[in-house]
Amino acid sequence: MIKHSRSTSDRDTSRVWLITGAGRGLGLAFAQAAIEAGDRVAGTVRERGGLGALVDSQPDRVLELVADVRCDAEVRAAVEAAVAWGGRLDVVVNNAGYGLVGAIEEVSEAEAEANVSTNLLGPLRVSRAVIPHLRRQGRGHIVQISTSGAVGSMPGLGLYNAGKWGLEGFTEAMAAELEPFGIRVTIAELGGFDTDWGGSSMRFASPKPEYDALRERMFGTAEVPWPAANGPATDGGGEGDEDVAPEADDAAGGDASAAVAASALLAHVGAPDGPLRLLVGDDVAEQVAMALEARRVDYARDPRFSWPTG
Numbered sequence: 209m210i211k212h213s214r215s216t217s218d219r220d221t222s223r224v225w226l227i228t229g230a231g232r233g234l235g236l237a238f239a240q241a242a243i244e245a246g247d248r249v250a251g252t253v254r255e256r257g258g259l260g261a262l263v264d265s266q267p268d269r270v271l272e273l274v275a276d277v278r279c280d281a282e283v284r285a286a287v288e289a290a291v292a293w294g295g296r297l298d299v300v301v302n303n304a305g306y307g308l309v310g311a312i313e314e315v316s317e318a319e320a321e322a323n324v325s326t327n328l329l330g331p332l333r334v335s336r337a338v339i340p341h342l343r344r345q346g347r348g349h350i351v352q353i354s355t356s357g358a359v360g361s362m363p364g365l366g367l368y369n370a371g372k373w374g375l376e377g378f379t380e381a382m383a384a385e386l387e388p389f390g391i392r393v394t395i396a397e398l399g400g401f402d403t404d405w406g407g408s409s410m411r412f413a414s415p416k417p418e419y420d421a422l423r424e425r426m427f428g429t430a431e432v433p434w435p436a437a438n439g440p441a442t443d444g445g446g447e448g449d450e451d452v453a454p455e456a457d458d459a460a461g462g463d464a465s466a467a468v469a470a471s472a473l474l475a476h477v478g479a480p481d482g483p484l485r486l487l488v489g490d491d492v493a494e495q496v497a498m499a500l501e502a503r504r505v506d507y508a509r510d511p512r513f514s515w516p517t518g
């Protein structure tokens with residue numbers, strides 16, 4: 209019996225992933241899950257060696273690429289390197305992103321630009337760079353990591369909300385543009401997951417005392433940066449104040465592990481079809497429903513408006 213070497217047979221059947229921000233948190237969990245499924249992963253990190261453990265354990269299946277998604281040239285170089293390595297791209301996950309705490313008045317021009325350049329323009333850059341390859345292939349799947357905070361908003365996290373709302377805006381249009389080419393697009397709206405998002409990754413605008421009460425109400429503390437046990441571990445999806453306390457509670461350790469999100473994403477990518485907006489996490493459906501209900505109530509103040517029923 210001829211036994212194919214693992215690398216030869218895998219190259220025929222395995223999928224090739226490109227994941228941004230693959231060095232930790234959700235991105236690392238996605239990469240690990242894809243590897244466990246027998247796939248190959250090109251993952252971007254910002255510091256060389258950031259994917260070291262995964263590369264060491266699976267040198268044939270993992271490619272580390274250094275790219276900051278705020279830089280178009282770095283993104284394009286990473287995409288070309290991933291295609292050269294993998295031979296194609298099957299799944300592209302726009303995962304890199306971070307939160308910015310600050311009332312709109314508090315956020316500086318530089319902080320706003322950096323946040324939007326990462327959370328909105330980063331996925332835009334990656335999408336523009338991969339689309340020609342996916343179009344040529346006649347297949348492929350782009351997954352945008354979004355949040356219930358792209359449906360609702362949270363005072364004190366408005367810039368983060370803005371970036372993710374923008375991400376969903378262009379992605380919905382892009383999905384329709386790419387469908388005729390056989391390219392799938394998913395907006396994964398995540399609830400709260402236990403990562404560095406609300407911890408070491410969080411950025412804070414310079415606080416004004418006028419917003420202390422807001423911070424206290426929304427995050428359980430007026431302190432900036434917030435103490436490790438505070439802040440929304442979920443990322444700004446709440447609509448209205450009632451939602452805040454549970455999120456602050458989550459920060460104390462109530463969030464699901466990133467592996468749970470990864471297994472949901474793997475199942476979705478492996479299925480032949482699925483929704484454009486994929487809800488990931490136990491808490492997210494309720495958060496989205498609350499945000500949509502708040503919007504419905506607001507529109508309903510116009511007597512001409514009625515909520516369409518199925």
Ligand SMILES: NC(=O)c1ccc[n+]([C@@H]2O[C@H](COP(=O)([O-])OP(=O)(O)OC[C@H]3O[C@@H](n4cnc5c(N)ncnc54)[C@H](OP(=O)(O)O)[C@@H]3O)[C@@H](O)[C@H]2O)c1
Nearest residue numbers: 229233234254276277304305355398400401403404405409
């Ligand atoms: N955790 C949640 O509850 C939650 C919920 C909904 C959505 N999300 C979204 O999930 C995604 C991943 O976040 P996470 O929870 O895994 O947080 P995380 O643990 O802080 O990981 C964030 C990742 O993004 C990367 N990144 C940040 N800025 C970047 C840039 N300019 N260029 C390239 N990479 C950059 C980081 O790279 P470095 O290691 O180099 O910093 C890191 O790998 C984000 O888009 C976040 O908004 C998270």
